[in-house]
Amino acid sequence: MSANLQVQWACERCTFINEGLNLTCTMCFLTRTDAKDLPVQWEWRANPDQWIPYDLASSSELENAYQNNLAVLNPKQGYFASIPDRYEIRFNYATRRFQQQNITSGGVRRIRRIANDDNSILQPVSFEDVTAEDTCIICLDSFVDPDTTTSDQHVVKLPPCHGHYFHRVCVAAAIKLRDECPMCKKRVDY
Ligand SMILES: [Zn+2]
Ligand SMILES: [Zn+2]
Ligand SMILES: [Zn+2]
Numbered sequence: 001m002s003a004n005l006q007v008q009w010a011c012e013r014c015t016f017i018n019e020g021l022n023l024t025c026t027m028c029f030l031t032r033t034d035a036k037d038l039p040v041q042w043e044w045r046a047n048p049d050q051w052i053p054y055d056l057a058s059s060s061e062l063e064n065a066y067q068n069n070l071a072v073l074n075p076k077q078g079y080f081a082s083i084p085d086r087y088e089i090r091f092n093y094a095t096r097r098f099q100q101q102n103i104t105s106g107g108v109r110r111i112r113r114i115a116n117d118d119n120s121i122l123q124p125v126s127f128e129d130v131t132a133e134d135t136c137i138i139c140l141d142s143f144v145d146p147d148t149t150t151s152d153q154h155v156v157k158l159p160p161c162h163g164h165y166f167h168r169v170c171v172a173a174a175i176k177l178r179d180e181c182p183m184c185k186k187r188v189d190y
Helices: 033-037 056-067 078-082 168-177
Strands: 040-047 050-053 087-092 097-102 108-115 155-157
Touching: 033 168, 040 056, 056 078, 056 087, 056 108, 108 168, 155 168
Parallel strands: none
Antiparallel strands: 040 050, 040 108, 087 097, 097 108
């Protein structure tokens, strides 16, 4: 986690001063721009068109459960600290569907993981399929042999489109802010 994420930040839209742990504005729910630099982000679906990132403490608790293949988590960190028995997080690894259930009301919300290592959204492209003229549409740099570079620099594409190639780290940052191909604007569904 980069150090600058832990300090207070002013919302770019409404100027409210937010706590460092929060990745969305407490007042207007705008996602903090720096969130795009996190290697992993967990979000809950507020409505069909809006996913809201959990705060850093909750997100790290969810990621820890995910990495340990837990089926059910009773979250107690961050947002959940004041309501430790209110929610259950359910992880279905076969379908990759994750959800948050309010134990009191029974209400269920989808949640999702956006991570640089997610190959279902950031689909690997073979280096042989990329021509010398192809460049990352975001940073405009060319691609290099994957054997000579880190996985962040490997070539990927997004599920809805063909012919638009990116460095993994470049497009991972972009889709954390908008669910679409930065080039053709086709929507990425989770
Ligand atoms: Zn705001
Ligand atoms: Zn790039
Ligand atoms: Zn595209």
